[in-house]
Each structure stands twice: as structure tokens, then as C-alpha cells.
Amino acid sequence: MKRTLTTMLPPVLVLVALLTAWQIGVQVWNLPRYLLPSPWLILCSAWQEQSRLLAGMLQTAMAAVGGFGLAVFIGVVTGSLLGASQRLQKGFYPIALLLQMVPLVAIAPLLVIWLGYGLRSTMAAACIVAIFPVLASTLDGMRGTDPGLREIFAIHHAGRLARWWKLELPGSLPSIVTGCRVAAGLAVIGAVVGEFVSGYAGDQAPLGIVIVSSMREARTDLVFAAVGLSACVGFLLFGIVSGLGWLLLRRWHASAVQEN
Amino acid sequence: MPRGLGIRAKNACVCFGDVVALRHASLTILPGEFISIVGDSGGGKTTLLRAIGGLRALSSGSIEFHSASGANWIPGPRDIGFCFQEGRLLPWRSVLANVALPLELEGVASGERLDAARAMLERMRMGGVERRMPSQLSGGMRMRVAMARALVTRPRVLLLDEPFGSLDEVTRLALEDELLSLVRESGATAILVTHAIGEAVVLSDRVAVLRGRPGSLQPAIPISLPSRDDEGRLSVEFASLCAIVQHELRGSQESSV
Numbered sequence: 001m002k003r004t005l006t007t008m009l010p011p012v013l014v015l016v017a018l019l020t021a022w023q024i025g026v027q028v029w030n031l032p033r034y035l036l037p038s039p040w041l042i043l044c045s046a047w048q049e050q051s052r053l054l055a056g057m058l059q060t061a062m063a064a065v066g067g068f069g070l071a072v073f074i075g076v077v078t079g080s081l082l083g084a085s086q087r088l089q090k091g092f093y094p095i096a097l098l099l100q101m102v103p104l105v106a107i108a109p110l111l112v113i114w115l116g117y118g119l120r121s122t123m124a125a126a127c128i129v130a131i132f133p134v135l136a137s138t139l140d141g142m143r144g145t146d147p148g149l150r151e152i153f154a155i156h157h158a159g160r161l162a163r164w165w166k167l168e169l170p171g172s173l174p175s176i177v178t179g180c181r182v183a184a185g186l187a188v189i190g191a192v193v194g195e196f197v198s199g200y201a202g203d204q205a206p207l208g209i210v211i212v213s214s215m216r217e218a219r220t221d222l223v224f225a226a227v228g229l230s231a232c233v234g235f236l237l238f239g240i241v242s243g244l245g246w247l248l249l250r251r252w253h254a255s256a257v258q259e260n
Numbered sequence: 261m262p263r264g265l266g267i268r269a270k271n272a273c274v275c276f277g278d279v280v281a282l283r284h285a286s287l288t289i290l291p292g293e294f295i296s297i298v299g300d301s302g303g304g305k306t307t308l309l310r311a312i313g314g315l316r317a318l319s320s321g322s323i324e325f326h327s328a329s330g331a332n333w334i335p336g337p338r339d340i341g342f343c344f345q346e347g348r349l350l351p352w353r354s355v356l357a358n359v360a361l362p363l364e365l366e367g368v369a370s371g372e373r374l375d376a377a378r379a380m381l382e383r384m385r386m387g388g389v390e391r392r393m394p395s396q397l398s399g400g401m402r403m404r405v406a407m408a409r410a411l412v413t414r415p416r417v418l419l420l421d422e423p424f425g426s427l428d429e430v431t432r433l434a435l436e437d438e439l440l441s442l443v444r445e446s447g448a449t450a451i452l453v454t455h456a457i458g459e460a461v462v463l464s465d466r467v468a469v470l471r472g473r474p475g476s477l478q479p480a481i482p483i484s485l486p487s488r489d490d491e492g493r494l495s496v497e498f499a500s501l502c503a504i505v506q507h508e509l510r511g512s513q514e515s516s517v
Contacts, residue, residue, distance in 0.1 A: 148348045151315055156413075157337040158365045166365070170352050 037221040046225035052203070052210065053222075057229045059199075059206035060191050063119055064233055067126025068187035068241075072180055075131050079138025080164060093139070100132040104190055108197035118200050122208070125194025130183035137179025141172020177245035184241040188234035207233075261328040262292025264449030265339065265416045267312060271321035274307050281307040283474045284321070289451065291328040294443060295480060296452040296460035298505060299470030305453040306421055308470070308477075312451065313342050313419050325417070333416075337366050341415035341448070345422040347406040349394040356381065356390035359408045366413070380408040384438070400431035404438075411442060418443060420452040424459065432456075436463060440488055457509070461501045462488055469508040478508055 019039045025031075026038040033041060046053055078096075082089040104125055111121040145168050153163045195208020205213070207226045214222035267289040274282040282304035289295050297305045310316040312323055314335070325333040333339075341362075349358045356377050357364075363373035381390055384404045394402060403423060410418060420439075424432040440463055443450045454460050460467045466480040483501055485492045492498055 146348075148344065148346065149350060151344075152342070152348055152350075152361070153365065154315060155313060155340060155342045156362045156365045162365055166361075167350070170350075173352075 034218045034220050037224060042221045042224045042228070045219070045221040046228075049222060049225070052205070053207075053225055053229055055204050056207040056210045056226065057233060059119070059204055060122075060188070060195065060208065060230055061233045061236070063122035063191035063194065063206065064126050064188045064237055066119070066123040067128075067191060068130050068180075068184055068237065070123065070127040071130035071183055071187065072134050074127070075134025075179070075183070076138050076169075076176060079135045080142060080169070082135075083139050083142025083168065084160065084164065089139070096132065096135060104129055104193050105197070108194055111194065112198040115198075117198050121198035122191050122194040122206065125198070126187040126190035129190030129193075130187040133179040133182040133186065134176065135179075137175045137182075138172055141175035142168050144175065145171045174249055177241075177249060180241050180245065181238060184237040185234050188230060188237060192230050262449075263328075263414075263416055263447035264292040265325045265327060265333050265335070266291040266330075267417065267449065267451075268324045268326070269308070269312070269321070270324075272308065272311055272318050272323055273320045274304070274311055274316050275319040280474045281316075282311065283476055285470075285475075285477045286321075287468060287477055287480070289449060291326075292447050292449055293466065294440075294450045294452070294464045296454055296464040296467045297470060298454060298457060298460050298467060298509060299475050300473055300509075301455075302473045303470040303475030305470055305475070309419050309421055309451060309453050312417070313340055315342075335417065337362070338413040339416045341410035341413060341418045343403075343406050343410040343418070343420045343423045345425045347394070347402040349402060349405060349409075351394055353394075354390065355386070355392050355394065355397070355405050358394065358405060359390075359412055362409060362413045377408070377412055380412045381405075383442070384408045399427055400435065403427060403431075403435060407435075407439065407442070411446065414446060415448055418446075418448045418450045420450065420454075422454055423452075425455065432459070437489065439463065457502050457505050458493070458498075461485070461498060461505060462493055467501075467505050469505065471508070471511065481505060481508065 023038050023040060026036055037045075078092075082093055107128065108121070108125055111124050115121045115124055149167055149171070150163070153167055158166070191206075192208045192211070195206045196212055199206045199209040201209050201213065207230045210226040211223050211230075214220070214226065267287070269285055269287045272282060272285045273280070285304065285308050287295075287308075297308065299305050307316055311318055325335055325339075327333050349355075350361070353361070356374060359380055360373045360377035363376055368376075378387070378390060381387055384407060386401065386404050386408065389397065389401065394405070397405065407423070410420075423439075424435055427435065436459060452460065452463060461483055462485070464483050466482050468480040469478045470476070471478050481501070481504055485497050485501070486495050
């Protein structure tokens with residue numbers, strides 16, 4: 001408990017100090033609200049528009065979580081396949097590297113053409129951004145499998161699938177969990193960027209659309225509120241993934257740390 | 261009739277590109293025999309052991325197995341147990357799950373394989389630690405677990421690659437006795453690669469020396485001791501056999517200089 005407090009307290013204090021400075025700065029220099037609204041005003045606006053913002057948050061969270069889940073599945077399967085075959089790896093990995101350099105904003109219109117407006121497109125956008133860290137970390141984990149442990153499996157004539165399931169996959173877990181944590185943050189970014197292009201307007205408009213429409217209405221306070229909430233979605237997803245990762249690696253990790 | 265398999269290596273050679281790791285090794289091992297291979301580092305002892313275990317493909321020559329009745333035998337997944345120096349336990353599995361792994365890979369039902377693993381751990385006097393993780397064990401305990409895993413399938417051939425190399429003297433002596441009784445009990449053929457001459461002499465029926473680098477295998481020296489315990493280690497025969505093996509080794513060093 002004491003340790004949690006000492007970890008949490010410094011950033012909370014810094015955050016409170018920054019918000020206070022922001023509030024005072026806006027009032028002292030009398031900055032117009034369309035340019036930089038005060039934190040208090042943002043909070044009040046968010047409270048007034050809570051139903052719209054919460055509905056948007058739910059939409060964005062659905063896109064991010066769905067896209068992240070897809071990215072983990074595709075990333076682990078593809079990474080495992082590439083890890084199992086040198087030929088596949090040589091052929092496909094450079095292409096995967098190149099593909100992840102293509103900006104998402106440029107692909108988003110294509111997603112609309114293929115998948116239409118709405119959740120499917122934004123989910124796909126989140127997935128595309130999140131997939132590479134999972135794939136790369138899975139491949140790294142597979143390649144890093146201890147050759148000595150592979151020999152144990154070879155002695156007992158283990159099949160390829162058994163070797164993957166009982167050796168390579170559990171051995172890669174620490175690396176995969178790290179990739180997933182990076183991917184969790186990226187999935188929310190992907191979802192919001194995807195929403196800028198392919199999100200639905202209306203009552204259930206996701207945060208990306210809330211940001212764009214509030215910008216057009218010069219409601220900077222709502223832009224800040226939506227940005228804050230999308231960051232919250234990111235934190236939440238990152239926290240859940242980290243927690244699940246800790247649970248998965250609890251036994252493994254303790255042994256790995258002590259062994260090193 | 262011993263359960264162990266006989267092994268015939270004929271002119272076995274292993275090359276990695278231009279590097280010769282094992283040169284024309286010929287060796288006949290009888291079913292149920294305990295043989296040790298000693299020699300310089302880089303002589304090819306471990307390569308020979310791996311070739312016998314099927315972990316290294318031969319560049320030329322052959323290694324054949326036969327049963328005690330003389331019939332040719334192709335080793336199956338249960339037939340060979342391999343015990344490595346570092347133990348090589350899966351760090352994310354408990355001691356029990358590690359020992360049960362070879363049976364699990366063979367598709368043996370969960371209850372049956374865990375019972376077999378428990379029984380083997382009991383036999384190794386490791387009954388109380390089955391739920392522990394490998395990192396929670398001492399070096400000697402890890403080696404016991406690795407031996408239990410190598411023996412859990414009741415192999416016909418047990419291959420030991422410097423299993424006691426990193427252990428302290430007291431643990432090493434205790435484990436040597438343990439190993440000898442386990443091998444005798446199982447009737448398996450055992451091949452031990454080691455740097456320790458005393459260990460090779462006290463455990464083996466014969467000791468083979470790999471001379472040179474890469475080594476050429478010398479005719480194996482038969483070992484006859486009044487007993488294989490502490491008294492045996494103090495006997496004149498033990499001392500003279502150690503001297504003979506040492507002489508063979510020194511010869512190998514002179515020839516490699």
C-alpha cells in the first residue's frame with residue numbers, strides 16, 4: 001500500500017500543479033475559450049455533455065478493444081508462422097516492415113471503401129496500427145527460444161505443433177506481452193484516427209467524430225474533453241493488458257528473474 | 261536379459277562445413293553396459309553423444325542399435341533419455357510438469373503421466389518439491405529433476421552429458437551413487453561424457469578415451485573395482501585405473517600439442 005502511494009503520489013502532484021498553473025494562466029492572461037479553455041471549463045462542459053461523450057467513449061473503446069483483439073490474434077499467428085519457417089520469414093517480414101510505414105490516415109479512406117462507415121472500419125484501423133508490435137514481438141520470442149530446450153523436444157520426437165504450443169509459445173510470452181502493451185496504446189490511436197475518416201456522426205458518434213465536429217463548432221472545451229477521454233480509454237486498455245500479462249507471467253517471470 | 265540397447269558406431273564422422281567435430285569414431289557398446297567417454301575439450305565427446313541421441317546427423321559412417329537378443333532396433337521417443345549439464349528445465353513449468361514432459365509429448369493421459377512423474381521424483385528423493393518452480397531449486401536438486409525427466413520414460417539408453425560438471429563435490433558424490441543405482445535398476449545402457457576421471461572410473465564398466473582434437477577413439481579400458489562405493493574409491497584398483505586413464509589422456513594431450 002505504502003509502495004503504491006509512493007509510486008502514485010509524485011505524478012499526481014505534478015498533474016495537479018500543471019492543471020493549477022493552466023487554470024491560473026488562462027484567468028490571468030484572459031485567454032479566449034476557443035483558443036485555450038480552462039481545465040474547470042473543460043470539466044463543466046464534459047459534465048454537461050456527459051451522455052454524448054460517454055456514448056462516444058464506448059464506441060471508441062469498442063473499436064480499440066476489437067481492433068486490439070484482432071491484432072493480437074493475427075499478430076501471434078503470423079509471427080508464429082514466420083518464426084517457424086525461415087523462407088516465410090525472408091519473404092514476408094520485409095513486406096510487413098514496409099507496410100507498417102504506410103500512414104494510417106492514407107489507408108483509412110480505403111477502409112471506408114472496403115468496409116463502409118462505422119465500427120468495422122475503425123476496428124480495422126485500430127487493428128492495422130496495433131498488429132506490427134505483436135507480430136514483431138512474437139517473431140522475436142520465437143527466434144529467441146533456447147536451442148537447448150528445443151533439443152529436449154527433439155530427443156522425444158515432439159511434433160511441430162507440440163513444440164510450438166508447449167515450448168515456443170510459452171517461451172515467447174514475455175516478449176508477446178511487451179508487444180501487446182505497446183499495441184494497446186496504439187490501438188486507441190488507430191481507432192481515433194480511423195474515426196476521423198470513417199466514423200459515424202449522430203448520437204452514438206465516437207470520440208474521433210466528437211473531436212472533429214467540436215473543432216468545427218469552435219468548442220475547444222469539448223475537443224479537450226474528448227481527447228482526455230480517448231487517453232482514458234488508452235490508459236484503461238493498457239492497464240487491463242498489463243494486468244493480464246502479469247497474471248500470465250506471474251510464475252514464469254519469478255523464475256526467469258531469479259534464474260538471471 | 262538387460263533392457264538396454266546395444267550400440268554400434270562405425271567410422272562415425274560429423275563435420276560442420278570444413279570443421280571436423282568427430283573423426284571416424286568406432287565403438288561397440290553392449291546392452292546394459294555403462295560406458296564413459298573422456299577426452300580433451302573439442303575432442304568430439306559431446307558430438308558423439310549427440311550423434312547417438314539423434315541430435316546430430318552423421319556426415320559419414322553409421323550408428324546402429326540392437327536389442328539384447330541381437331535384433332536391429334530403431335529407437336522410439338521413449339527409448340533414449342538425455343541428461344544435460346545445465347539440466348535444461350522449462351522455467352515456466354513446475355518440477356512435476358517438467359518431469360512429466362516426455363510422457364506428455366507422447367500423448368500419455370494426464371493422470372498416468374503425473375503418477376509416473378511423482379513416482380520417479382519419489383525415487384529421486386524429491387517428493388516434497390513437485391510444485392516448486394525450477395528457479396526455486398538448488399543446482400543439485402535441478403540435476404535430480406533433470407535425471408528424473410530423463411528416466412521417466414524408462415529409456416533403454418541413457419545419455420549423460422557432463423551432468424555433474426557444475427556441482428559441488430559433496431552433491432556430485434551423492435548423485436553419482438544415485439545415478440549408478442538408478443541405471444543398474446533400470447537395466448538401461450548408459451553413456452557418460454565427463455571430464456572427471458574418477459567419476460568415469462567409479463561409474464563405468466569401460467572408459468573410452470577420445471585422443472586428439474578432433475579425437476580419435478582409443479580402445480575402451482575395462483574397469484573392474486572391488487566395489488562402486490566410497491570403499492571402491494579408496495581401493496588400489498581405483499587409483500591404478502585412474503592412472504591408466506590419465507596416461508591415455510596425457511598421451512592424447514601430447515599428440516595434440
